[in-house]
Amino acid sequence: MSQSSYAENILDRAGMSQCKPCPTPVDTKGKLSASSSAPYEDPTKYRRLAGALQYLTFTRPDISYAVQQVCLFMHDPKVQHMEALKRILRYIRGTIDFGTHLYKSSLQSLLSYTDADWGGCPDTRRSTSGYCVYFGDNLISWSSKRQPTVSKSSAEAEYRGVANPSFRRRMTEKSSENVGHVAIQNSCHGHDSNDRTVDAFGNVETLRFKRSHLIPFRVRDLCTNNG
Template structure:
């Protein structure tokens, strides 16, 4: 392998070095998702998901399920540097096999949130790790259809988030 110098851009992730560490961002990729969804001029929203909203398997089917699956998969890749949308993306991916209009509306809301927050990313601090801290939460039997639970966690080493997940 050859030395290509300082890391700036790798697999769609932009790396910006600062005095406090590194900032990982997928701003360009997020903008491409917004363009692919034809939502460049839409109004951004403040949250990726409506509070208390439950998605069900009922309602009219999506006209273009391929577009739904493509956008949902693209949002999954965006969660590498955007843990703030992990839960919302996990919710819409549950219905990739048979997407309905309400699922597509939830996906569009995530994209509207991403449009207003394209500058967000993952900050990695240059510091010696002092402690390992983990947080977790669960929504027991929260799915009204299957009564399955949703759980999530995040793990920090010092000030840096190392790992996170949200799954059913």
Template sequence: MSSCKPSITPVDTTPKLGASVSSPVSNSSLYRSLDGALQYLTFSRPDITYAVQQVCLFMHDPREVHMEALKRIIRYNQGTLNFNLHLSPSSVTSLFAYTDADWGGCPDTRRSTFGYYVFLGDNLISGLAKRQTTLFRSSVEAEYPAVANVVSETFWLRNLLLELLCTVPTATFILL
């Protein structure tokens, strides 16, 4: 797919991926191999984390619609080869965290998805996108564990920075 037409987004924003009635992929080992390579790529490309997490949910029984979603991520990567994690010196020494939860986002299990990103100054230092294990009745119930997870992560990062003799003089800002 080195000469494919690039996609401007890694995931189709209108429909949710779910267990589909479309036909199974002809080569499921190729699907798993591409999916695994994309998982590895998320270490340096946090912008594709959510999309890769969504196609990983169907590794046990991939369908053609899931393969199309996987190919869309590859097309997005083709158009954004210059997007990488850049760490640069920053005069700002505050921790900022951004978190969000998608209540009932999975069309099959109705489970929520949450994610967060943590920045030290201008540099992204941690991120996560994950399907929640509990089924919630409201968006408020889904947001609470997401906030609890990012607070736990920022406490761990503050302690790690303290051990590295890099103190964070201000409180951590968590934005929903």
């Protein structure tokens, strides 16, 4: 599945049809901030382009994080935010034919991956979590989103990050059952955590926070007791 024509249209609207391609959609050396630079002169243009890019993420998981970041500042875009948005467009110019591929697969298992930073937003110190879910060999769901509250530790950020894909996998299992699809054989989850915060199939590690202490137990129930 590809939205190459739609991507070309976005580049035309931005006046960047002949721009120089960029190898990556985001600069990982720094974080965007609400007070990073002077206000951008045409906020309406910024909002239109950022909104259009959101629809492109329907088939382009590779730009989900970058688009999520620029959309955080649609209410008051700065010059630096527009430069970040243009970097995404330059990346799209070089990857115009990219999309999501669906393959015939004999596998009928769900596998999800997730990760989260800790306090990555320089303005609010909220963490950003992302996940992707595979059904067999096919990527079927993905997301990148800033967490709604500040996490007191990296462990809490990881717990919050692992909750969403766990619920998404369970919803997919239920939907598959409702439409009469062959039952999903198994469901598992992988994550990146230096603190060993999540062990959904075994013992839960010592909790390092209070308000989110129920999340790992709910995740473990979803994994072991089929919700």
